[in-house]
Amino acid sequence: MTHPEPIKFEAFSAGQWVQQYQYKSFAPTPINREWLWQDPIINTLLEKASRALAELDAFTLIVPDVDLFIQMHITKEANTSSRIEGTQTQMDEAVMEAAQLAPEKRDDWTEVRNYVQAINDAIAELETLPLSNRLLKHTHEILMQGVRGEHKTPGEFRISQNWIGGSGLNDAAFVPPHQDLVLDLMSDLEQFWHNENINVPQLIRIALSHYQFETIHPFLDGNGRIGRLLITLYLVDKGLLRKPSLYLSDFFERNRNSYYDALTRVRESNDLIHWVKFFLSAVIETASKGQQTFQAILALRQEMDALIFGYGQRADNARILLKRLYSRPSISANDTAALLGVSHQAASALLKKLTEDQVLDEVTGYQRNRVFFFRRYLALFTD
Template sequence: MCDNPSMVNAIPNTRLGRYVETAVGGEIVRAFVPPALPPSPPINVLPLLTKLSAAERALGRLDGITMLLPRHDLFLYMYVRKEAVLSSQIEGTQSTLTDLLRFEAAAEAGQPFDDVREVSNYVDAMMYGLGRLDELPLSLRLIREMHARLMDGNRGGDKNPGEFRRSQNWIGGTRPGNAMFVPAPPNEIDPCLSDLEAFIHEETSGLPPLIKAGLLHVQFETIHPFLDGNGRIGRLLITLYLCTKGSLQAPLLYLSLFLKSHRSVYYALLQSVRETGGWEGWLAFFLEGVAETANQAFDAATQIVELFKADRDRITADSDRAGSSLRVHDWLQSNPFVTSNVLVEQIGLSAPTVNAALADLERLGIVTEITGKRRNRVFSYKSYLDILSEGTAPL
């Protein structure tokens, strides 16, 4: 950060990027090529310090409680699925968290298969990327590998999964000529992506990791290097980067609920960066989102811990078959939709014992049978789902 205004004025303004004309579908359009990061003149961090501090405190608090959770892997398992639903909803799918969990549990069908498959692929891409960070740096190669898994077998499967585009795309509108935004043409993508990868690993700018994460997200969205799936990969890039920098110990920061709730402001700020170089306005919004999202995840973790303890205490005190009921309750914590057949197979209890335990949990108000059938019944852990599902109604 430069504190001398005269020095700032002496630095050439290269924040605005450049437009190049390109022919698409018989018309000439202006495509935007962003400048390399970091921005010049440099980001004025001083007005952002209050929001930056609040965001860092919220991340630290979230890390603290997740490390204290009896089963923080379980919270991660569920929260990743919530993020997958929200991120996919921004792209137009109508699946809910309930649909995804029922799909994974092979219970009753929810939304159309294609929608649920897209969300399931997002979970797979996310967990793959997080796992690969142990052996591969955050890089263009990893981004391509994640994209291949994201697009595998779904409605974007014909749009070059795992490959950067070699044709022009656009955002908004019915064709490039009336689009809201036209990203860089194919021949400009490789240099832009090389600059992006270099910025991921540079150490000379001195920018805090949260600021860099905000810059990386917008740059990736502006380059828009894939034919489909850019938004989902670009949002995941935030969390992956913060994990590599140690700003997050567990990958639990996902901004999709915040961006879904403020999507008109989000899109306007992305355009402002492209049109005016207004990075500081975007970063203020981004840091607010980090703090709000981390605090929401902290609250959800706290509620879940309290719910599990209260229900276990109730089972212990009021159940006639506490041992088997507690084993079923333990399974429900990672599988909030369940059938008796699955329980017999997975936890090693007999069918009569499982059915008696489910009846006991239903009597205590802990599970609810959701099919109304006498056979092939499905039970849900509704109170748990209510906490997890907050904010996940389709757009």
Template sequence: MKTPFIPVELPPHTLDINRFVQILGEANRSLSRYDGMIHTIINPDVLLSPFITEEATQSSMIEGTLATVDDVYACEAGVNLGGGKEADIVEIENYRKALEYASASIGDRPFSLGLIKECHRLLLDGVRGSTKTPGEFRQEQNWIGRPGASMENATFVPPSPLIVEACLDGWMRYLQTDHVDPLVQSAIMHAQFEIIHPFLDGNGRIGRLMIPLFLYVKGVLHRPMFYLSAYLEAHRDEYYARLHGVHEYDEWEAWIQFFLRAIDSQAKENVRRSAAIIRLYEDLKEQFRHATHSEHAQKVQDAIFTMPTFTIPKMVERLKECPTTTARSLLNKVVQAGIVELRYEASGRRPAVYRLASLLDIASGRDVAGYGY
């Protein structure tokens, strides 16, 4: 019978940093370039809001959801997608809420177990896993394996619930040290959290959510807006294999090298997408001004960038600073000018759905090259 795993005390004693000096340097340079770009953007919350939705979608996909970014935005606009996707989208929206809550909180409070538990409570609110003590560390044994697997034939059996909090205390003490480069430390942080597996559900998503928070606390990022889940989803098999290698064979170096490659690759991709979004925003400024002939042109543009799939009634609600009749008139002018495209025809009580397709294509990586990057 398999027995619960007992995590090694951090930092790992087998670590030879010289074996990944090159990729560490590359990852730091790529991440620094991305962070520098974000630091110069006047309104990153507007321009990069699609990144948050993309992260929530990709992180949830790793755990088995099927909904896409387009599905999330369409559902928010009131489209009934069918096929059971609504439940997936609620999970994605919960992840986004937890991520936004954590990002907003981290500037005013320390990185703590309490914050992690609050994020977990938001993550599992009203979705599958909502009966598995959201916001509380587990009090019973769990295990990882194929659906229906017993503990005897599990792939991995995390630590006993009797030592979970002691493991977390040691993990938190390690995070408060400066034992090694923060990127390496973030790799160790993530792997150890997944090994401890302190919740009955949602451990992977919470573990990924913590990466930008930790890098922000360590001063690597000016804003906690760097997300790895797109890379991890694209390399899901290796992601799981490298984590498995850590607890099964003490292969910390292989895991850290994979994690640093993920940071390097995702940072470079984020630079490309960020630059393309900035270019698109600047290119569309004149079109919004010309279409609306209004002092509210930028407000309309910003609202559409943060909700790129919309109905006119829902977008009017978002444009609270504009009188309702004015907002509706401006949006109709944007539609007539062809800045946004029709996504779904009006149907019954549901009004027509429009989308800013160019932004969605860039955010999902479908058409970054079309904007010169």
């Protein structure tokens, strides 16, 4: 079997424009090959990113009940990644139940909760199956269930032409490859993830893979969200993260114009170096912020444990309630009663005590159907 020649970032040609019937589509260069670069800044960023990622991963070993807190990382990612695509849900709404929201907010909320389920299912699947196009399709199917994208062939690669920006093919900002190329390009991408005959660091592989995925745009809808989720799935699959604790959507949203610009620069001027530097910088900053969040979680948790120690007979129930709030920091009195197996009156009394101690905030102002937030904990994921 012959291997394609190694390709230098500096000499990369991103692809070519292909004339279709009444428009041109972009056919990207396949990426399953060895990659080289001369720019020393990439080596420095790669070293920093690898170290930051390893330090973040170490936290997931020392934080007790880490999976509770990972759920909040996942909720934040689902919310932020969906917001890049235009949903309006806020973090405090994302952790509520559908019934507690105004009806006009429920469609956006459903998209966010679908994304949470899609991430959780994909991570569970990775325990038995390697990362694959099949897994991405299954994740896409969950993401698109019962929402605005349900008519956009959930769980299937596209068999028609799509476009990005503009109202149609004639005024689009970018036209991805013709549908006839999608299967071959996605097959090349999948082989690249698992090709052991090439020496390419994992963080470089996923930087290239995210660019390539977004350029192929293999689904009719949801490509941005699946492509950003691909980054986390890849890092978990390759053992760089034991838990899905790193999500780049927050960085991409805060630097949205730079993110789109960096992807566009590859396609328009073959500038892969700029994209890789942008991507590695995103990993460095996000992993460092993730470490700070875990440190803040540990400090808050110690403070809560000390407080609840003084709750006497109610301490056990307060611990159970807090454990639930670490994974989803909003709750009603009815849910509290059901969780603890106590009367509504007892549940309300515990919530009142936690509110007086400034652990919880009641936000609705209603007499009935009140919702309580663990506001200080939620703030760790919104600041």
